[in-house]
Amino acid sequence: MILLMGSALYARPTETPTSESFKKTLIFKKHQFDISTSDAGSVRELVIRVSRDNAFLMTIRQKTDGWVVNAEAGDLDQNNAPEIYIYSCTYGSGAFGKVYAFQFFPDFFDKIHTTPLTADLAEGYMGHDSFMIEDNMLIRKFPIYHPGDTNAKPTGGLRTIMYKLEEVEKRLILTPKSSLPHPSSLPNR
Numbered sequence: 351m352i353l354l355m356g357s358a359l360y361a362r363p364t365e366t367p368t369s370e371s372f373k374k375t376l377i378f379k380k381h382q383f384d385i386s387t388s389d390a391g392s393v394r395e396l397v398i399r400v401s402r403d404n405a406f407l408m409t410i411r412q413k414t415d416g417w418v419v420n421a422e423a424g425d426l427d428q429n430n431a432p433e434i435y436i437y438s439c440t441y442g443s444g445a446f447g448k449v450y451a452f453q454f455f456p457d458f459f460d461k462i463h464t465t466p467l468t469a470d471l472a473e474g475y476m477g478h479d480s481f482m483i484e485d486n487m488l489i490r491k492f493p494i495y496h497p498g499d500t501n502a503k504p505t506g507g508l509r510t511i512m513y514k515l516e517e518v519e520k521r522l523i524l525t526p527k528s529s530l531p532h533p534s535s536l537p538n539r
Contacts, residue, residue: 447479
């Protein structure tokens with residue numbers, strides 16, 4: 351099941367891998383990114399063909415855990431080097447989300463890493479992530495589960511985490527800058 355939440359794509363894959371492949375072309379300034387995945391298996395091959403000014407630059411191959419549900423281009427650190435963000439979900443009842451991201455320069459690319467959830471941010475986390483780019487930040491949302499909640503019925507509202515792209519010790523890292531729990535996730539007073 352795939353739901354549209356605002357402009358974010360929210361995916362709940364079926365219990366077993368589907369035969370659906372992913373294909374999308376992103377154009378950002380002078381770059382074109384043709385993104386596709388293989389069509390079977392819980393671990394798939396992601397292929398990114400990169401062109402600039404209609405000239406082929408490179409092909410990137412990356413294994414993904416689960417299936418790709420969406421991809422976006424942006425320039426979160428505003429350095430005029432385009433970035434692509436590819437969102438995937440694992441199979442099973444949790445549909446745990448993951449971001450595969452890259453930044454492109456004229457002669458090379460860098461992989462973008464995501465800071466793991468801290469204990470505070472992971473409290474009540476059981477997957478069902480959605481991702482989107484908004485206001486030069488990567489936005490991640492997921493339902494909050496309280497003890498005793500079933501996978502289909504979280505009662506803690508939504509947690510929204512805003513990530514900023516930063517260079518830390520010569521590595522590009524998406525770091526959480528703020529988190530907003532949904533009002534229904536706040537304790538009763």
